[in-house]
Amino acid sequence: MRLGGRIAAAIEILTDTATRRRPVADALKDWGLAHRFAGSGDRAAIGNIVYDVLRRRRSYGWRMGNDSPRALVFAALMDSENLDAEAMLAALEGDRFAPEMPSAADLQRFAASDITQAPAAVRADLPDWLAKAFETSLGEDWIAEAEAMSARPPLDMRVNSQLSTRDQVIEALSPFNAVPAALAPQGLRIAPIVGGGRHPNVQAEGAFQKGWFEIQDEGSQIAAALVGARPGEQVLDFCAGAGGKSLALAAGMEGQGMVHAYDADKQRLAPIYERVKRAEASNITVHGPREDLFELDAAMDRVVVDAPCTGTGTWRRRPDAKWRLSASAVDKRAAEQDTALDAAARFVKPGGTLAYITCSLLRAENADRIEAFLQRHRDFSAGDSPAAWAEAMPDAPKSYRAETVGWGTALTLTPRLTGTDGFFFAKLVRQ
Structure with a gap:
C-alpha cells in the first residue's frame, strides 16, 4: 500500500x-x-x-x-x-x-x-474532567507527566533467571538490539518504534519458547521486586491474572518457597498455566476461583494485591482507553480495590506484609485506597516503600514519586520519571 x-x-x-x-x-x-x-x-x-x-x-x-x-x-x-x-x-x-x-x-x-x-488539559492530552484528577495525583508537574504518557512505548522483557541469564537472552535477541533495562535487574528493552516500523515478534523466538524470558513492562518488574519476596517464603498473589508478577516473584525466590497464584476471574487466570509450564516455575501453585483458600489464612509471609484498576498508567500502550474512561468507572474500580484489599488482608500472618499495586496514576485508586484501608484495619500500618526500593535495587537512582500515606511512604512510577508504564506501590505491615 x-x-x-x-x-x-x-x-x-x-x-x-x-x-x-x-x-x-x-x-x-x-x-x-x-x-x-x-x-x-x-x-x-x-x-x-x-x-x-x-x-x-x-x-x-x-x-x-x-x-x-x-x-x-x-x-x-x-x-x-x-x-x-x-x-x-x-x-x-x-x-x-x-x-x-x-x-x-x-x-x-x-x-x-x-x-x-x-489550555492545560489540551497540553496534557486529557479529557477536561481528568485534568483536575491528574493535578491532584501528580502535583505541579502533572502536565509534563501527562505529556510523557503520549510517547510511543518500548518493548520490555524480563529474563527468567532460573533458566537463563541476561547476557544469553541479549545474544539470542541480537538482531533486535535488545539492551539491559535501566533499573530492573533482569529487564531488557527494545527501543520504541520509529516511523512506520513495528516491534519484532519476540514470542516467535526460540529463547521465548524455551522459557528464557517473558514480555513484561519494566515498571511491572520493579513492582514485583519491591514486594521483597525471599527464598523459602510463602507468598500469595491474590489478583494473579495472567501471572506476570507470579512468575517474577517465583524467579526472585530462586525456586524456593511457594507462590500461590489466585484470581477470582478464571478467564484472566487461564494463560498462567501455559506460562508456568514454559518457565518451569515449579514453585507456583495455581488456585482457581472456586477453591477455598482457608489453609492460607494468616499464613502468608507476603500477600500481593495487584488490584483491578482503570489502567491510566498504561495509556502509552492503550491510548484509546483514556477517551472511554468515565468518573463512574473510577468509582467502580475504587470499590473493587477496597473489596480486594479487605479480602486479601486475612491471609497475611502477624509480622507479614501486604503489597498493594496498581497500574493507575490516580490518587483515588492509590493513596486514597490505602488510607481508607488503614482506617478499616487498625492491625496494619503503612511501610517504607523507598527502603524496599533501596533493598531491591541498591544501585538504581531514586527515579520515582514518593508520598506520605498513613505513617509510611508509597511510590509512584511514571513514564517521565522512571521510563516505565505508570505504577503505584504501597507496602502494608500487619502488627
Whole structure:
C-alpha cells in the first residue's frame, strides 16, 4: 500500500472507533480481516498512525483547529515524520487512494501553532474532567507527566533467571538490539518504534519458547521486586491474572518457597498455566476461583494485591482507553480495590506484609485506597516503600514519586520519571 491508502485506512478505523465507541484493537483487527491484501508492514504502519492520533488527539485537534479523523491523521503524520504541507503534498502526488488533504488554513495553523499556549488539559492530552484528577495525583508537574504518557512505548522483557541469564537472552535477541533495562535487574528493552516500523515478534523466538524470558513492562518488574519476596517464603498473589508478577516473584525466590497464584476471574487466570509450564516455575501453585483458600489464612509471609484498576498508567500502550474512561468507572474500580484489599488482608500472618499495586496514576485508586484501608484495619500500618526500593535495587537512582500515606511512604512510577508504564506501590505491615 502507498501512503495514501494507509492514511485512508487510518481515517476509516478512527471513524469506526469514534462512532461505535469500541476498543481500537478490535477495530484494527476487523479492518485487517476485511482487507486481507494489506501486508503485515501496512497493518503495522496503519496501527502506528492510529495510535499516534489517539495519544495526542486533543493537542493535534487544537493545533489543527479541526478534530475530525481526517485532520488528526494528517496532523499525526506531519508530526511523527516531521513533514510540512509541501512535503506531504509531494508524498501524495499521483496517489489515487489518498484522501483530500485538510484545508490550507488548517495546515498553516498546525505549522504555526504554539502548544504551550493551549489550555492545560489540551497540553496534557486529557479529557477536561481528568485534568483536575491528574493535578491532584501528580502535583505541579502533572502536565509534563501527562505529556510523557503520549510517547510511543518500548518493548520490555524480563529474563527468567532460573533458566537463563541476561547476557544469553541479549545474544539470542541480537538482531533486535535488545539492551539491559535501566533499573530492573533482569529487564531488557527494545527501543520504541520509529516511523512506520513495528516491534519484532519476540514470542516467535526460540529463547521465548524455551522459557528464557517473558514480555513484561519494566515498571511491572520493579513492582514485583519491591514486594521483597525471599527464598523459602510463602507468598500469595491474590489478583494473579495472567501471572506476570507470579512468575517474577517465583524467579526472585530462586525456586524456593511457594507462590500461590489466585484470581477470582478464571478467564484472566487461564494463560498462567501455559506460562508456568514454559518457565518451569515449579514453585507456583495455581488456585482457581472456586477453591477455598482457608489453609492460607494468616499464613502468608507476603500477600500481593495487584488490584483491578482503570489502567491510566498504561495509556502509552492503550491510548484509546483514556477517551472511554468515565468518573463512574473510577468509582467502580475504587470499590473493587477496597473489596480486594479487605479480602486479601486475612491471609497475611502477624509480622507479614501486604503489597498493594496498581497500574493507575490516580490518587483515588492509590493513596486514597490505602488510607481508607488503614482506617478499616487498625492491625496494619503503612511501610517504607523507598527502603524496599533501596533493598531491591541498591544501585538504581531514586527515579520515582514518593508520598506520605498513613505513617509510611508509597511510590509512584511514571513514564517521565522512571521510563516505565505508570505504577503505584504501597507496602502494608500487619502488627
